[in-house]
Amino acid sequence: MTDVVAGGERGEIEHAPAGTEERSLTTSLSTSSLAVLIAVVVGGLIMLFSGENPLTAYGAMLDGAFGSRFALGETLSRAAPLAIVGYGTAVALRAGLITIGAQGQVVAGAIGALLTAQFFETAPSAVAIPAAAIGGALFGMAWVLIPAMLRAYFSVNEILSTLLFTEFAALLIEYLLNNPLKPPTAITPQSDPYPDNGILGLVIDGTRFHTGVFAAVIIGLAFIWWVRSDRGFSYDLYGENPNLAQSLGISSNRVIINSLLISGATAGLVGWIQAAGLLQRVYVGIASDIGFFGLVVAFLGGATAGGVLVAALLFGALQAGGLAMQSSEGIPASLSDIIQALLLLGFSIRYAPQIIRLTRGVMANFTLVGRKRR
Amino acid sequence: MAAPYEGEVPVSRRSSFLFRIFALLMVFGLVAAGCGNDDDSDDDGALKVALLLPGVRNDNSFSQAAYEGLRDAVAEDGNVETEVLEEIIDPTDSLPAIRDFASQGFDLILGHGIEYVDPIQQLYAEFPDVSFSMTGGILVPGSVTSDNVVDWLYNVQDMAYPNGILAAKAVIGDTIGIVGGPEFDFVKTMHQSFRDAALSVNPDIEFLEGFAGSFVDVQAAAEVTQQLIDQGADFIYCSGDGICIGAAQTASAAGIPISVGFGSQEQTAPDVYLAATVIRMKDLYLDFFAQVRNGTFGTPDGEVHAVGEEGYAFYPGGIFNAQVEVLPVNTNATVETAVSLDELQAALDELVASIEAGEFSIPFPG
């Protein structure tokens, strides 16, 4: 069923069943725009029914996402972490692994960055900033190391183990911020301010567009390089057809551990960016829902460089706009969530065919694991 | 092996479709921004006040207290326009939300939660014409007040101490179970103040304690309460928020009396609920309205003062200034108590009277 096509375009995963693609694409192209339109209309009707003005509400949403310098800064500073997590998750997805633990790795990365920054509190910024970035990435990697080993050596399902480690991270940060990392006077969980010498400066004053956003560009370029590199190709091959990859001498354990470690490192980096750039303090809720939406971004973007970027920008805009809808139009948070969820569901259709191919690769890998074990 | 590209859209075309959607959204946004700004010139003299809440306005707890306070203050004042923003608890969201209000021309922004201290600190200088009220800035080292920033906080111990007096007098037996949400410092402080109060009435009382782990997990709170009752608790104190619904339901099913911090559970458990403490914000908000109008809002000298300095504009709230109210004992309660409901009410009245008269102030535990 899953044909591996040697010499196919490397940027894409090519193993679509013949015939189905044509059909699903034509359906998809016509239904996709329609689906988003339906989502917009349904959301509008719900607002109308609730006594809100859908036109001004959608206007506020667009305004809050693109309408001013500050708004654009919001969209970018929300899109960047999503894109970075998306790229890391995409590396794992392409190798046939679903990690949904980015959320916990972001938390671990934030803790790691804060601890490193506090250690280098008196060092020059040129030392403190990269050190904290590395600290964040290492903590993110550490947080995925056990699930990666368990998956490689004991075939333990990584969907679940990474989810469990997300729970552990949530409990750990709550403990740390309630006890050792809490300033003595504070009565709610939060850290001391992030050390000044490690702060990522603003690119544009009066916005939250900070230099950490550029990390997304770097990671994006690194992702493109990875996809085109020989090693990246062999990982893709493993993701598509583990049997074939192994017969070609690609080590299964190495692919699993490395690709999960890469995803952990990028998520950890995001923890650093949020702590050192956006919030400049560590809170229990530092990860927002970046880890989960980063996964959605990776799936929506079909685990490709351009797709992840667009999906991340779309989500950054959706979140910035969703908040503006609340503050400018007085729309309750829950209603804004409904609108955002409807749009997400609408967009999910647009990307259907790419994702079908992707999941086929992911699942082919599981198939092998299952077979091997019996 | 099938032809791989059959029916496939080339990569470039696929992305360009996406980019077109994206570009379209950009254009929409710029257009909306261009014609959407009606520059808040509607000067009808009404004060524009915005309130930010971490929870929903009907959470029967901390957020509802501020919502009701503002509602009542506005009703009394008559010339105030309000906007209430609920469920802003993600630290990423609080700054843009407050900034949006500030740039919409609101006169006063009430940040009812410690999550709004950092954003207000970052924004107040950029918006000198907007007045900001923080909650708990005094607990965040380095925060400042100025001619447009003040700080408010309730006495945490006042929310728990009266419950401790009530519990020690009402309990039949000698074991009291304490139920909390997550093990945060202010929750632990409330529990300690509760213990101090109960021990001041009866030094032989023993305590059991349980935490549901979050402020939303009602089922966990119900289970924690059940476990405390199974271990011998004869009275339940729940320190707050939505989870107390679970504690009250379980106490009601077991026929054990309960008292609550941050809001009544009379509706949930009319048979066993005895009393609760609540926050009352109305008078403070009326003060703020007046100060903003006559220009006296902020630090007394109009200068910037950090926590700990003379001149830091801090408004404490507590039983002493009626910002913490001990709700009357539920006279419909049918649960058996060691002393009569009237005697319980008398004990609470006595405590409140001695605080109001300045004879007693509830000690901060530890």
Add this chain to the structure above:
Amino acid sequence: MSQLLEATFWSATVAGGLRLATPLIYASIGETFAQRAGVLNLGLEGYMIIGALTSLYVADPTVAPLGFLAGGLAGMLLAAFMVLLSIRLYANQVVVGFGLTILGIGTTGYIFRVTTDVGGRDRQVSLPSEVDIPLLSDIPWLGDALFGHSWYTWLALGLVVVTGFIASRTIFGLEVKAVGEDPDAAAARGVDVVRVRTMATLMSGFLGGLGGAALMLGSVGRFQPWLTANRGFIALIVIIMASWSIWGAAVGAFVFGFFEALGFNLNNVFVDVPVEGLNAIPFFVALLILTASARWARMPRGLGENYVPTV
């Protein structure tokens, strides 16, 4: 420490575990069907919370059983989106699942907000009494631990038997397994893949909704936004931990509930251990079980993969 030697400590913990497990049992047996059929339903949290709210809003003016049923139907309604978007339109299951979870939490939060006046009466039901089983409830230790439960718990255990039978002894159960393992092969043998997956998904929505309803009507009785507090995701943990077995899911739910209750209880035994550490116990146990059972765990091969008919 002496509490640990008391029989009542353990009977209370076992009883608590069963209470905490009840909603998880409903949700996880339903989801097991969906996943066996190849549908990774991350919308479970959404089904549960919409079931919880609906059950309350129907039971408040009428009776609990009616509310319970309505909760199931509401979950099924949300699951219909999963059918439409993923099974019919091939949208990615993970994305749609997350979307439905947000949609469920948002919708219930919004309905609760607009239907409840500040300071007014919230909708509320009183909790059910324990079903007293003659003789069994009177057994000294076991009676307290196992037999002092509401009918929601008993129904959950009954459903385990019924669905366990359906899964392994009926044509439908075999079809579910077939379309989850290899949809193309199943289709070649004349199984209507879309129909079977649709039914399994709707079943998962219905049972997820019942789980939320059992949580609401059985142990909470009044609504708060997002009161399911991640229980939908815990049900997912239980399913994978139980290697996609119906009976295993029931046992797994109980194990999880037991260790959660134990964590609560140990707070008064080990006073110095932070609560966060005690709350990590059930997740840690889940990790151990997962690791130990990985050797014979077998994931449905078609899980997460959309079926596109090749006609």
